[in-house]
Amino acid sequence: MNVVDIITNSAPGIKRGVRYVPEPVKSPLRQLGVKSILSDAYRRLLDPFFPTEQRITAHGLTVRFKIEDPEEYFVFQKYPETDASFPVLGDILTRLEPDDVFWDVGANIGIYTCFAAAKLQSGGVISIEPNPNNVARIEENLALNGLSAEVHERALMAERDEGVLRIYEDADAGAFGFLSEDGSPVRSESLTIDPTESVRVETTTGDALVDGGVPTPDVLKIDVEGAELDVLRGLERTITREGVRVIYVDVITSDEFYDRPIAPDEVYEWFDDRGFETERLWDWDGGHFVRCERP
Template sequence: MRILLAKIFKQAFKLQFFRKRFYGIHQRIFKPYKLFKGVKCSIDYNGFTLDLKLDDWIQENIFFLGEYEKAELGVLENHLKPGDTFLDLGANLGVFTLHASRIVGINGKVISFEPFLTNYKALKKHAEVNHLTNVKIEKLAVGSESGRITLYHDESEDNLGMVTANYVENAVKEEVEVVSIDDYLLRAPSLTINFIKIDIEGFEYSTLLGLEQTLRKFYPKILIEILEGEDDGASKEKVEGFLTDLGYKKNFISDEGKLSESPICLDRKNYLFSV
């Protein structure tokens, strides 16, 4: 019954009147009434098969709106090339991994890092059902140095993208291995890194510290989400300053995935850094 209701809402969100009110409807109806808790479905998404859980914010967007971070995926389409090597740091269920795999093709490579078990299982399944032979999936967190950390997920958030290494009371806990990308790539010295996506909920600076030698060696393009008040104690300015000192230039992203040196969409926290 609830999957039928979900399909009715999906049709409604094709109308601009409802579409632009999606977040409000999510906050006022879907979330408080747990309308789609436990509801799962399989869909075709841009030519890929995705198994979705409709009580998760990201997966809701994909099901009801048919898109998630469309502008950022446009950047991928415009700046990732066949034969490239792409690192997906914080891959979640695999939206960027899937698109990158198709773009880089059989002569390219995608390495995806996702430490949280629920997301890792979804990522691995999506790679398998879509027959992604050029993708390697690692159940690893990334940071400034290798070791182990505890991750926390507040299930009341209904967002599997909000896993954090900061303590959260009454949260689901999971101890995971963490690795610096510089250390990880010592195992694959022949790889040339062309493009890196970083989406790790406030630990961007720590990750960049563990990437410094890789950045200095290859100067890959970096698609990165930078949040205000970083969880690892580094400000947005510190993150941007680190990249600027390495010679990177900050590019803002339009809704169409185009780049500008001037702010375009003030709500967007993702940027492309390039040299």
């Protein structure tokens, strides 16, 4: 098996807005505005030269991940990352206790899900991701490592309903998407690509999941492409009454990738009003990750 081993003491999270693939390889396709035909041909050409699996070791835990295409291979080459500006995954692992329940909200292909499942002993992992293609990748990566997690194919929002997830495959790992009620395209000056797929997804609230028997989280990671405040509002009762200890949030601050009103101050105010202390952990091109912890 063609496997690349990379060892690090503080592995980074993966942010889909930051382009890690060498631009000489990818930029011609973007400049031409052609995603489907040319990029598929380029992937078929390069696939034989890249491994199909990657091993990542962080804080003494080794996890294997399937590599779907050359773009993902280059993403994984960011491991190891010795720069302290990439501390999110390592920070989570140091704060997880053996009997914790960890919720990975916006799990993508399961990076945090798999590491948390490897870390926890008597606790559990709840992985929440609305994109069915990414859900399949999560389950594949869990099975590859002999790990288990409770995977929910749905989106967390402020209310229970359904919406249309516009999926964009022009991403570095898995795919990202935006949820809208009517399925209308997302448009901004920077994000001019068309969605490659649209799927109708169930939306629910975190409080509803807990009411339905899903274990209450002790630690949360929320990475939901600008809908973070909606997720928090739908989890308010659980967070305020059930003693959630630590919450990691990717706070979107820029419209470079996201054509929607951004109000990061509201996220900070939400946590401040509920007695959390917030620390900024890592900045990326479109926002930053924060850790919100009860004193």
